[in-house]
Amino acid sequence: MMVLTRSRELSGCGLSGIISRKKNLIPGEVIIRSITHMRERGNGLGAGYAGYGIYPDFPDEYAFHIMYDDELARKETEEYIKQRFHVIHYEEIPTRKVKGIQDSPLLWRYFLRPIEPPDESDFVEEDYVMKAVMDINDKIRGAYVFSSGKNMGAFKGVGEPDDIGEFYRIDEYQAYLWVAHTRFPTNTPGWWGGAHPFTLLDWAVVHNGEISSYGTNKRYLEMFGYKCTLRTDTEVVAYLIDLLVRRHKLPLRIAAYALASPFWKDIDRMPENQRRLFTAIRMVYGSALLNGPFAILVSWNGGLMGLNDRIKLRPFVAAVKDDKVYMASEEAAIREICPSPDRVWAPKAGDPVIALFEDFDGGTQFKEHQV
């Protein structure tokens, strides 16, 4: 890991996401156009993308995208990886030379299968991968895993969104789910890892906002083995989702209510059953509440969720057209790539917008009321 300053990234940003629920492939060029349309919301100091379905040749391997400061970090990390994973394939992440992009770190990707330890009866593959990510980020100087899911990948860095898109050759990928982000950091930038999305396993989070409860969230996550080393509050969102949905098996919608819970005045008026549930959510997951202004997009191999803070202090718009669902900071970013949507609306504060793939079977945990 290579944090340059002790300061946490503070940012005002733009975000955009698009999902084809029938898994029709969407060219990368589309998402670039959408995010670039919100130039006002960024200042060229960070942008990023995540695409799902981009690695059809390695659909079952964990795709690690890693940034290195230097060859030494790469050597050390690769040794670590080889001890714990079968490396099915690895290569440098293909990039182009772009005028606006300088000082890029070394960028590599690895397609990995865990080597299951023989003596562990309660082996959980995802926990194993998560621990490897935490270890590399925390312990190896100059190495940062910025993507670790199956058949998905995050691409991010310092630059304008169109430059970053061109640099990573996003236009050459096809995905059935894209998210993108452009950043307006308020402090000294310079670190590629500080850009969004933030990921863990196949969770990717892009975020516009500032989390006033960061200290509470971080210390809560530490109890469960997450290490918040990146000094940006978005990181905690990705980990909270992983904890609540993957590990605690909360229904996605319920997890969203833990992150942006309703007010007591509303809970107190709910019917008995619901009141009990929401009271318990706030009692038990109070430390997971994200306080402060935010709009976030959470994507994973099952779909896309958008969420606003509990008093809606950041803009957030959703739209539907045929099998596609769009979510963005501004309607303009949606209209740029979908001029006449069937429906456009501004979701209510704290009310998650969930769009799942039609073929996604997440069981009752994801038996959500969708858009």
Place this chain on the structure above:
Amino acid sequence: MLYKSLSSFPVFEVERDYDKCIVCGCCVQQCTFDATYYLPYAKKVITDEHKCVGCKRCEAMCPTGAIKVRAVTNEFKHNAYWDARTIRDIYKQADQGGVILTGGGNDRRFRVYWDHLLIDACQVTNPSIDPLREPMELRTFLGRKPDALEVEYNEKGEPELKTKIAPNLVAEIPVIFAPMSYGALNLNMHKAMAAAADAMGTYWNTGEGSLHRDLYKYGHCTIVQVASGRFGVSAEYLKVAAAAEIKIGQGAKPGIGGHLPGEKVDEEISKTRMIPVGTDALSPAPHHDIYSIEDLRQLIYAIKEATNYEKPVSVKIAAVHNVAAIASGIARAGADIIVLDGFRGGTGASPAIVRDYVGIPVEIAVAVVDQRLREEGIRNWVSIIAAGGIRNSADVIKAIALGADAVYIGTSALLAVGCTLCHKCYTGRCAWGITTNDPHIAKRLNPDIAAERLINLLKGWAHEMKEMLGLMGINAIESLKGNRLRLRAIGLTKEEMDILGVLPAGEGI
């Protein structure tokens, strides 16, 4: 004089402006320490300053404003090491032998960590929230929480809670009236705290002297204490309460017991405490059935059995050096709430030497206990209440940011109803009618007015806390819990900051 007598050097001067004095005699009647008397031949009211304890009752009650009670400032030759109090204490002990008693909380000049912590606010990137326009939530749950919830969808497609949640206290403001016993306080003060807690949706604590029958109606907002003396502990007492608390220690006097002199045990106290009238009520230093953490576990579960597992059980300890490990043991022994009572906590009566030099600050205790329980992954098992010297709403905010769930207030509550911190509670002569059972003096404390003042205090603190949450950009108290990143230290050493888990002022993040 060859030997200095205890009363050679008064601590207070009582200045009476005889131009203003109308010789009404009010101050004579009000002085419960017999310091003031009427001198018939001079037709004057005079104060024997040696007896004055500086309670300022006479000053407050004089109808013409003729009295000024002041601490003597130039009593001995200045000495930075042998201060006046030290000198006087030696005279006193040379006079009488014995232990010097005191009441109230530690007033020595130790570092006050609260005053070295500053609170963060939002600017630009993160808007602050206006508490007058947006909801601002202080509701706090105290008790054991599961690590995770199980939620399933029922046939109707509605999410349903599967997890059974252990009983919790629900406080609408994370401020609870601290345990102060009936006996040390009189019934009027107990009535006032109970009524105020009820009105504000929070709780009060009986202390170790049990609960008077008249107050059983406040059971739903009452935490009842079970201390080493086991005064008035009955099945009914436990049943009527919202929660039970095992008192192991007290911040003002860690490791020692209590003593309510027989003179104070009148008819009502005798009935409530279930001891004969006129007998000394002795609380042994340890519980004679608790000599280990396993023993504590047995008592915790005995209480849980007796109350059908319907009430949280709290354990209160004095903040001592090894508090983190002790708290971890208590959490594992089955307690639902742990109260950490810091060395600034008050007392009805304690040896001054113990009050002044034993224990550690609650700020430190909260920080290390919260951190330890998190490291062990058991922070959800218990709630932490910080007690001992919480002075204002900023102390509450800081305590919660350091890792507490709620606070107890004792001294602040007494101040609200008139206490002037004269520290003479142990005499039973409190001129403000608070820590006295003399029915005549106790009348000075009107329970209704006292309740109103306590309610005002809590309302004021609640407003201020909402204001502070708003400026931090937080609209629910749970987002403050353990949020040490919103605190900064000023003037502390590196070690102190590490222990408190806070960064120095000037460091961003």
